[in-house]
Amino acid sequence: MLKGMTRLISSVHKLDPGRFLHIGTQAPQCLAAHLDNQVATESPRAISRTSENDPAKHGEQHEGQHYNISFQDLKTVFSHGLPPRFVMQVKTFNEACLMVRRPALELLHYLKNTNFAHPAVRYVFYGEKGTGKTLSLCHSIHFCAKQDWLILHIPDAHLWVKNCRDLLQSTYNKQRFDQPLEASTWLKNFKTANEHFLSQIKVQEKYVWNKRESTEKGSPLGEVVEQGIMRVRNATDAVGIVLKELKRQSSSGIFRLLVAVDGVNALWGRTTLKREDKSPIAPEELAFIYNLRKMVKNDWQGGAIVLTVSQTGSLFKPRKAYLPQELLGKEGFDALDPFIPILVSNYNPKEFESCIHYYLENNWLQHEKAHTEEGKKELLFLSNRNPGQLERLCAYL
Amino acid sequence: MAALRVSCGAAASYRLFLGGRVSFARGQGLWKAAAAKPQRSPGCQILRLRHTTVVTTRKNVAVLRRETYTVDFIKKQIEEFNIGKRHLANMMGEDPETFTQEDIDRAIAYLFPSGLFEKRARPIMKHPEEIFPKQRAIQWGEDGRPFHFLFYTGKQSYYSLMHEAYGKLLDVENRQDQLRAKGLFSEKTKAKDPIGSRWLIKEELEEMLVEKLSDQDYAQFIRLLERLSALPCDAAEEEFVGRFRRSVTIQSKKQLIEPLQYDEKGVAFSTGQGNRKTAKAKVAVYDHGSGRIEVNGVDYLLYFPVTQDREQLMFPFHFLDRLGEHDVTCTVSGGGRAAQAGAIRLATARALCSFVTEDEVEWMRQAGLLTADPRVRERKKPGQEGARRKFTWKKR
Secondary structure, eight states: OOOSOOOSTTTTSOOOTTOSSOOOOOOOOOGGGGOOSGGGSSOTHHHHBOSOOOGGGOOGGGTTOEEEEOHHHHHHTTTTTSOHHHHHHHHHHTSEEEEOOHHHHHHHHHHHTOOTTSBOEEEEEEOSTTSSHHHHHHHHHHHHHHTTOEEEEESOGGGGSSOOSOOEEOSSOTTSEEOHHHHHHHHHHHHHHTHHHHHHOBOOSOEEOSSSOEEOTTOBHHHHHHHHHHOGGGHHHHHHHHHHHHHHHHTTTSSOEEEEEESGGGGGSOOOOBOTTSOBOOGGGBHHHHHHHHHHSSOOBSEEEEEEOOSTTOSSOOTTOOSHHHHHHHHHHHHHOSOEEEEOOOOOHHHHHHHHHHHHHTTOOOOTTTTSHHHHHHHHHHHTTOHHHHHHHHHHO | OOOOOOOTTOOOOEEOOOSSOOOOOSSSOOOOEEOOOOOOOTTOOOSOOOOOOOOOOOOSSOOOOSOOOOHHHHHHHHHHHHHHHHHHHHHHTOOGGGOOHHHHHHHHHHHSOOOOSOGGGSOOOOOHHHHSOOOOOOOBOTTSOBSSTTGGGSOHHHHHHHHHHHHHHHHHHHHHHHHHHHTOOOOOOOOOSOTTEEEOOHHHHHHHHTSOOOHHHHHHHHHHHHHHHHSOOOHHHHHHHHTTEEEOOOGGGGSOOOOOEEOTTSOEEEEEEEEETTEEEEEEEESSOOSOEEETTEEHHHHOOSHHHHHHHHHHHHHTTOTTSOEEEEEEESSOHHHHHHHHHHHHHHHHGGGSOHHHHHHHHHHTSSSOOOOOOOOOOTTBSSSSOBOOOOOO
């Protein structure tokens, strides 16, 4: 950290040793001081916020502005989808505000114009670490939820290929492995997200769980989900059944299906899980991954597949890799080919301003230099306009 | 004292040794040959003489504590040095008449290349005045009376200097009074302490006087000189005061400022190099930029994920208030994460000197941006676990 004289011109600002910007509480200065000339006439909130809370109506004019997600949606749709730091921010600010950004707008545009007769199109968000891929995914999920699609959201595929305590041999297929805990948690979240669909969709086959229990043909999907939640041993198989049924029935037109997977490069990478004899397990030997791979193939109609590739949770991938080719590997790339890649990059200056403004509004930046031009320049330099970095920096201030 | 028996009839000179503390000076013996008079007890006809040595008190010999170089010895060394200098000049093919000390140094470094790190351990050939420490000659004469009138103060050179300086001060004041009496007194202000010189430090003064001083003595002397220099002085007094001033080089002049270069698109840029521990960095700073920094082909956010390193990169720009105005392209190798960041920081600061006024260069130097950090990893010593850490001490 810098000590002593760090500013040439304003050397009267004595900075405490040990911290670059020392912490003090001050009431935020007049917000109008740093507004641009153009927006000086508008109200301050218009820079960083918009009142348009329906993602369907977001357009280019809303770019860079934050919109509010209601707590209802948070509980149902986003019970498991949001990144943990964002969840903390929501708890702190007591509101969930997401920035409207160009990659998400592009995706929404495509989603609005999808032809449901064609096979599902795959969209892949890619970009460097901390640029906002997961939140763009969440934006599109919110849109689809508002449009009454069925959301199949796997929050982080990397969690399935590592750190699993209990692996059971699959009841369905002896070669594969089950992950009961993760599967049951996921089923619970899936249930909260898509309550109303579960009673409408009917199963088209009979499934026998064990000697005593079975699900009849024609019973609602909700039963399968319940079965999976209650009988944890069969949870992974329940998940597999859900996926199979949804895929089969999505083309019928009753509902539209959105498959959203975060960190899809986990499906084709390596796992850190081992068998009892310490030999490694390939991803396709995990039942969940196997079924998910079938889901991500574009051989069904009536929906869309939105994916992100991320290095953050990935295994055995170099830190600087961010392109889909690097992260998916040859196998994954061939499996996902063709797809539409959408690059998510750092903030442009307008978005950066908007983000800083949002923090200032919520009294998150307490440093007295935070709303001066110099302070903004420092933040800009230190974070290089990367959203993740900026958020981590501002956490201290 | 050894009593020697000699055969009769032989008169011998006896050598007397002073008790144990004498070290020899080459060439000249300090041994006094004292002729011991054979004493004959009256009425003794015996031819066998009994000789006893006579102890004469040694007031003439200086008390020898350290090795002393006599004046003749030093003179001989100086002659040898000059002859050697001419030989060296001949060897190197230079003109013996115009062979300076720098030429000697260069010649010695060429003829005796040494890989030793400690510069003072390398072979040198300098004038004997610089090599042999200055010593005081014997302060008293044959009869034991000291030469200097202030000998019994203990610090004769210091007090004589103070006396001289005070005498001069009184002279100047007298002169001023006379001028004032005559009415020709004019106030003359002069800049007596320009920035380029400083007073002697205590060690230098001790070396000059060949005498130990205390801090209070030194302070007193400097105060007297300041008082003297504050008054309008003659050339003689100025020269006297000038003996006690040393010049100080102005630090900022040492920083070489490269002129700006222009690349093919007409954009001004400047290069700089920097080191820190084992890391070396080469930096090119372009004007009219947007604050983009590229390190080894990678964006600085990816290359330095730690915020501390990025703050180091930001320091020069932030200091000069030029945060978003320059683009930087740099290559760095060696060292670790923080060392590379420090090396790039030094290199960018040096490169930015070309874009900036001299005053700002001076301010940067005072802020420490332009100084290479001399700290390097200390070597591990044998018998210790690390550079400083010793092995665990076990009582048994």
